[in-house]
Amino acid sequence: MIKVHDASMDPHTAEELLKQMLDAISRIETKWGASVLACTTDTSGESRKARRLLREQLPHIVVPNCLAHQWNLIVGDLFKVKDDYGVYGDMAQELITWLRSKTRVLAILREIQMVTIGKTLAVLRAVLTRWMSHYLAYRRLLELRPALELLVTMHEAHLISGGDVRSRRKTQIAIATIKNVTFWHALARWKTLLEPISLMTNVHQAA
Known part of the structure; x- marks a missing residue:
């Protein structure tokens, strides 16, 4: 775990999530000296948009859906x-x-x-x-x-x-x-x- 952020007071928008993602990436690369290769989220509309915006700013980062979440959605469809x-x-x-x-x-x-x-x-x-x-x-x-x-x-x-x-x-x-x-x-x-x-x-x- 790198950082936990309390988002209860934040606007639930793709732009706000993007800001938190960029902050986390910056922290990992500067404080930990590591390179971030991929970033994933769940599949809500805001999360998908935030990943798209992240890819536009940092095109070298892979931004897939969370596959564990995808499988859970399949289970939901079954029920x-x-x-x-x-x-x-x-x-x-x-x-x-x-x-x-x-x-x-x-x-x-x-x-x-x-x-x-x-x-x-x-x-x-x-x-x-x-x-x-x-x-x-x-x-x-x-x-x-x-x-x-x-x-x-x-x-x-x-x-x-x-x-x-x-x-x-x-x-x-x-x-x-x-x-x-x-x-x-x-x-x-x-x-x-x-x-x-x-x-x-x-x-x-x-x-």
Whole structure:
């Protein structure tokens, strides 16, 4: 890390970003004695324009798009397709949210895992700004499937009995999802679809 700039008070324009980019390049070349060969940003309109302006001023610098961001945009496009399998991505997110909100359920899940596999796996939540998080969250949910099915088999009545009407309804939906064989097949398909994209993202966001 060379420099972190607080841009909260700055105008969000390409010209302002260009000024910060030129300042960073100057700092690297004068203070560090290094040559800057490339500069990348995300793909917002202001960022693209700032890269174009930078190339006009410093034509020797390469200014590509951030490929890690490009791959993440592809993932976003995939989730926008609400086909027969796309709906199961939403179901997975709802199941993850329900699991992470129920400390008692998580405690029972940990006990089941310790008895059956001798270790515990955390329920992962997908976060949009973490490029690989959907793939990792879905892969982890698939790894937790045996423990989740055992959880429902052993504790379904107890799980449904607690909470208010709204809470019980969410619990019933989560249990139905865990019992849904088609859901697990769709989730495995999502994992297979996202895996090569995630691997490419990991390569492109490396140092």
